[in-house]
Amino acid sequence: MAPWGYEKDNGPAHWHKDCPIANGKNQSPIDLINGEVKYDSGLKPLTAKYVPFSDAKFLNNGHSVQFQPSAGNGSELTGGPLAVKYNFEQFHFHWGNNDTEGSEHRVDGKMYPAELHFVHWNSTNPSFKDAVGSGGPNGLAVLGFFLKVGAENAALKPITDLIPKVKDAGTSVTVPSNFDMQAILPATLTDYYTYDGSLTTPPLAECVKWIVFKQPLEVSAAQMEAFRSVINRDGKPMGGNYRPPCPLHDRAVKTSFK
Numbered sequence: 001m002a003p004w005g006y007e008k009d010n011g012p013a014h015w016h017k018d019c020p021i022a023n024g025k026n027q028s029p030i031d032l033i034n035g036e037v038k039y040d041s042g043l044k045p046l047t048a049k050y051v052p053f054s055d056a057k058f059l060n061n062g063h064s065v066q067f068q069p070s071a072g073n074g075s076e077l078t079g080g081p082l083a084v085k086y087n088f089e090q091f092h093f094h095w096g097n098n099d100t101e102g103s104e105h106r107v108d109g110k111m112y113p114a115e116l117h118f119v120h121w122n123s124t125n126p127s128f129k130d131a132v133g134s135g136g137p138n139g140l141a142v143l144g145f146f147l148k149v150g151a152e153n154a155a156l157k158p159i160t161d162l163i164p165k166v167k168d169a170g171t172s173v174t175v176p177s178n179f180d181m182q183a184i185l186p187a188t189l190t191d192y193y194t195y196d197g198s199l200t201t202p203p204l205a206e207c208v209k210w211i212v213f214k215q216p217l218e219v220s221a222a223q224m225e226a227f228r229s230v231i232n233r234d235g236k237p238m239g240g241n242y243r244p245p246c247p248l249h250d251r252a253v254k255t256s257f258k
């Protein structure tokens with residue numbers, strides 16, 4: 001099979017051939033249906049401590065654009081539904097070719113124009129790859145933020161300004177060391193949905209504690225257009241790099257908010 005992608009001939013409907021877990025019972029993304037979620041008063045706010053990076057790359061891997069510091073950069077996530085400390089690995093985006101589509105998770109069936117994923121791995125593992133293969137939903141913790149079109153996002157501007165430099169698949173640039181990743185996050189990481197799920201791209205491993213924030217982040221129309229200029233491995237616009245929602249089966253979605 002051609003390498004996986006989001007086109008007719010290699011998109012989500014084909015992924016089960018190489019990754020049979022695609023039809024598993026803990027797949028992501030899902031539609032977050034407010035009438036079916038359950039408030040959990042035990043869910044605390046999350047604490048993300050992101051330290052400045054000396055040598056981080058921003059890259060186009062053919063199916064997303066991704067910010068990736070060198071391993072062991074000391075940025076950590078704790079709290080919320082997490083029992084242990086998780087190390088930051090990378091963040092990346094999923095988006096559409098217009099403002100009516102693009103996010104992976106949905107809220108009562110509504111899609112946002114884009115979704116930002118901050119990927120972290122359980123620090124009781126020796127590496128990210130071990131955490132992916134560790135079995136069970138505590139290998140990774142991914143923070144999902146919906147993006148909607150509005151005011152310019154000053155914290156993301158250093159990243160969206162780099163997009164033209166990684167227009168083509170397989171390209172990367174060094175991110176200026178004064179980039180402040182912490183500034184992207186809202187001041188308090190309080191209102192979120194959380195559930196046990198999977199990677200939303202191959203290998204689709206069911207190793208993710210998903211934490212999806214209720215409050216979208218805003219980006220300007222120009223910042224959204226920057227994403228839509230990115231080209232994938234087949235030389236086509238990368239927009240549409242989102243997996244449709246998967247069945248919930250007998251999973252519960254908990255919320256930290258009423």
Ligand SMILES: CCCCCCc1ccc(S(N)(=O)=O)cc1
Nearest residue numbers: 117119129132142198199200201
């Ligand atoms: C052993 C190599 C595994 C690489 C898995 C890389 C990956 C990370 C996060 C996501 S996402 N969209 O669920 O956040 C998808 C894929």
Ligand SMILES: [Zn+2]
Nearest residue numbers: 092094117200
């Ligand atoms: Zn993702």
